[in-house]
Amino acid sequence: MSSEYTTERTRDAQDDESTVDDRRRRFLDRRRFMLASGAAATVALAGCAGEEEADDEDGTDDGDDGEPEPGDREYLEEKFPGLLIHSADPENGEAAERETYTEYITPSEEHYIRNHYLAPRIDESEWTISLGGLVDEEADISVDALREEFSTETVTHVMQCSGNGRSYFDPEVAGNPWRYGAVGNAEWTGAPLSEIMEEYGADTSDGMWVMFAGGDSPEGERVFARSIPMQKVMEDCILAYEMNGEEMTAEHGHPVRVVVPGWYGNNNVKWLEEIEVMERMMMGDDEDLFLEDYETDDYENYLHWQHNSYRILAEGQESIRVESIDEFDTQTQMDMEASGEQEVPPYIYDQLVKSLIGYPGIDSTVSPRDADGMIEVTGVAWAGDDAVEQVEISADGGETWENAEFFGEDNGPYAWRQFRYMWEPEESGDYTLVSRATDENGRTQPRDISDIEDGQLTIEDDSFPYEMGGYCNNSYEPHGVDVTVEL
Numbered sequence: 150m151s152s153e154y155t156t157e158r159t160r161d162a163q164d165d166e167s168t169v170d171d172r173r174r175r176f177l178d179r180r181r182f183m184l185a186s187g188a189a190a191t192v193a194l195a196g197c198a199g200e201e202e203a204d205d206e207d208g209t210d211d212g213d214d215g216e217p218e219p220g221d222r223e224y225l226e227e228k229f230p231g232l233l234i235h236s237a238d239p240e241n242g243e244a245a246e247r248e249t250y251t252e253y254i255t256p257s258e259e260h261y262i263r264n265h266y267l268a269p270r271i272d273e274s275e276w277t278i279s280l281g282g283l284v285d286e287e288a289d290i291s292v293d294a295l296r297e298e299f300s301t302e303t304v305t306h307v308m309q310c311s312g313n314g315r316s317y318f319d320p321e322v323a324g325n326p327w328r329y330g331a332v333g334n335a336e337w338t339g340a341p342l343s344e345i346m347e348e349y350g351a352d353t354s355d356g357m358w359v360m361f362a363g364g365d366s367p368e369g370e371r372v373f374a375r376s377i378p379m380q381k382v383m384e385d386c387i388l389a390y391e392m393n394g395e396e397m398t399a400e401h402g403h404p405v406r407v408v409v410p411g412w413y414g415n416n417n418v419k420w421l422e423e424i425e426v427m428e429r430m431m432m433g434d435d436e437d438l439f440l441e442d443y444e445t446d447d448y449e450n451y452l453h454w455q456h457n458s459y460r461i462l463a464e465g466q467e468s469i470r471v472e473s474i475d476e477f478d479t480q481t482q483m484d485m486e487a488s489g490e491q492e493v494p495p496y497i498y499d500q501l502v503k504s505l506i507g508y509p510g511i512d513s514t515v516s517p518r519d520a521d522g523m524i525e526v527t528g529v530a531w532a533g534d535d536a537v538e539q540v541e542i543s544a545d546g547g548e549t550w551e552n553a554e555f556f557g558e559d560n561g562p563y564a565w566r567q568f569r570y571m572w573e574p575e576e577s578g579d580y581t582l583v584s585r586a587t588d589e590n591g592r593t594q595p596r597d598i599s600d601i602e603d604g605q606l607t608i609e610d611d612s613f614p615y616e617m618g619g620y621c622n623n624s625y626e627p628h629g630v631d632v633t634v635e636l
């Protein structure tokens with residue numbers, strides 16, 4: 150083995166978008182959709198699809214000539230009325246209003262969706278998840294088996310796309326232009342991975358890794374796959390089949406997804422198809438990346454999102470592939486790199502501390518309540534797998550601060566906490582409300598984003614580093630809310 154590190158090309162700018170030829174992707178997706186829905190009838194109707202599309206282009210499609218289908222904007226808008234849609238094929242949308250952040254549980258219609266490919270439509274009764282690698286017994290696990298042979302656990306978890314807040318970077322960063330809304334707090338129910346690991350005799354010692362791969366990519370395209378440390382897998386990860394007490398939508402991962410409590414969304418692999426127990430992160434240059442239909446030049450397809458895409462990189466910095474790391478707190482990895490303690494650009498795992506004001510909404514006009522002359526500012530705060538300790542509110546854009554108080558349910562760190570602040574503005578006028586949270590380690594959200602030229606690697610001088618993928622932005626100023634008060 151030559152060295153611990155392998156240097157690879159840097160993440161390409163278009164990473165967060167599909168890079169494949171559009172027409173081919175549509176074709177493959179359509180075929181996959183037809184296969185997954187399993188209906189010969191669908192195949193027989195395929196000849197009509199072209200005509201329907203032609204009608205759409207004429208603008209004559211008002212719903213009489215065929216129902217909107219997956220990949221169509223109308224379909225997504227109808228099914229998820231609370232989302233601001235960035236793209237319909239594949240489905241990408243975020244919470245459209247701040248109101249989403251006044252509730253404890255985010256309903257699935259308002260819970261953001263981030264897909265690299267069109268969500269596959271999977272018949273649960275025919276789906277199995279292959280388990281291989283360093284286990285005593287390889288297996289193909291059915292969804293029924295997950296439901297019946299293992300215990301059932303529910304975890305309330307803040308799912309947040311690591312690109313949430315990306316649109317506030319200046320200069321602009323490529324990828325979905327998320328504002329604040331690519332985050333939600335839902336209840337996920339499924340089977341504990343610790344039981345599954347034990348049942349099939351996985352080597353569960355510390356330092357081991359588990360690869361999870363999704364079944365959404367068309368043939369020959371990059372597979373959405375992540376390596377999760379065994380410690381985390383054994384501690385609290387589940388294979389979820391329900392969201393908020395209901396069957397998961399296709400868009401959110403039906404029939405089975407991994408839920409990695411407290412960690413960024415990119416770790417929560419949907420449409421789970423393969424699990425592989427390994428001695429290290431997936432690397433792909435030898436037999437321990439043991440994948441079904443594995444071909445030697447295919448492994449690169451598995452590695453991209455693990456090693457190149459979801460990393461924190463300053464301008465001109467290269468992602469370095471390593472076999473293993475033992476610090477999974479993203480902000481600690483950033484600090485270690487900045488201090489020179491580690492030369493590895495951070496892998497995006499545990500979430501940074503963050504908060505959002507839910508009420509009042511952006512650019513709204515509000516008046517104090519008659520009863521007490523107050524405006525109740527509410528919102529949510531979270532800090533990944535750490536607890537959030539404090540939230541402060543400023544009504545003058547961050548000059549002066551007051552403490553907010555927590556209220557509502559407390560389900561441990563993976564879920565968010567709701568906060569409220571009783572605000573008594575003295576005069577009518579325009580105000581900028583901002584919120585700032587601090588986690589149990591004393592880490593506070595920074596004010597803004599540093600300049601690209603600074604080459605900053607971690608949070609310093611009250612600013613978040615300019616990050617080339619627009620990842621992990623937890624600065625409070627861009628997330629503030631401008632309101633007009635009428636007394």
Ligand SMILES: Nc1nc2c(c(=O)[nH]1)N[C@H]1C(S)=C(S)[C@@H](COP(=O)(O)O)O[C@H]1N2
Nearest residue numbers: 261262263264265310363373414417418419
């Ligand atoms: N198989 C697969 N899993 C996936 C993705 C994907 O494109 N394919 N997107 C990931 C990303 S980047 C995020 S942020 C979350 C989004 O989950 P949600 O759409 O349920 O909110 O799913 C993750 N799991």
Ligand SMILES: [Mo]
Nearest residue numbers: 310311414415
């Ligand atoms: Mo994401």
